[in-house]
Amino acid sequence: YFEVVPLPFEAQLAPVFATTVADFDGDGAEDLFLSQNFFAVEIETSRHDGGRGLLLCGDGRGGFRAVPGQESGIRVHGEQRGAAAADFDADGRVDLVVTQNAAATCLLRNATAAPGLRVRLAGPPGNPQGIGAVIRRRAGGVLGPAREIHAGSGYWSQDSAVVVLGGPTPPTGIEVKWPGGKTTTATVPPGAREVRLGFGGQVEVLQ
Known part of the structure; x- marks a missing residue:
């Protein structure tokens, strides 16, 4: 409700x-x-x-x-x-x-926030940025807020397709619900600052 x-x-x-x-x-x-x-x-x-x-x-x-x-x-x-x-x-x-x-x-420029994990998606053919996917951070068995990758928002604007997932403790995993209904889960390697998640569940550490 x-x-x-x-x-x-x-x-x-x-x-x-x-x-x-x-x-x-x-x-x-x-x-x-x-x-x-x-x-x-x-x-x-x-x-x-x-x-x-x-x-x-x-x-x-x-x-x-x-x-x-x-x-x-x-x-x-x-x-x-x-x-x-x-x-x-x-x-x-x-x-x-x-x-x-x-x-x-x-x-x-944000100079004071606690740094989070940068996440970018590698979507399927025709949707390389994963537009429409919903990403959630997992830490200690708890899922964080749902973050959608969208192609437009607000007043004639578009947020970045690279999202930042913050929280009081380091993330242990990420859940992605892709357009079409597929759900993948990925383990976040300790110390990772940026990862790329593939449509098939692959995890690539970029930083």
Whole structure:
């Protein structure tokens, strides 16, 4: 069943165009980024400019804490639109890119999260990136959040096909549910920082 959980007050200050889901702090619980603001209003209406881009850290139970800009480092004052999550510098931390109307695109490098395991898929012919597959991290017999590889998200955006799986303890395995219903499980070698998982269950350590 579904339960309605109101977001914090800070999420109500400006319209939201993109919602990006990722584990930005590397604790194994999904977080949210909201791209905010809308300036193209009627002449008699004040523009909606109360947001600077908002990071919401999840507690893994459906609750979210608004992280102020002076703590998160996210201070985008323009009319934000698309947003995408990716580990741009391959350090095991999820970075963020935010576009703006009539202003520069912002690349925000994540410097404080706990590094996670980078995972890329080698899908079957016709789907080499494994679009539509769902990846879950296993540690201590517990499965982490489901992470889908998708070809589009939010507002005219696309997250990276290389996902970062974080958590409080190193992963011991990864479960992949592929499009078409096939499920594979793989053991993560100790110390691995990046792996490639094949459609046939193969595991290749890249870092």
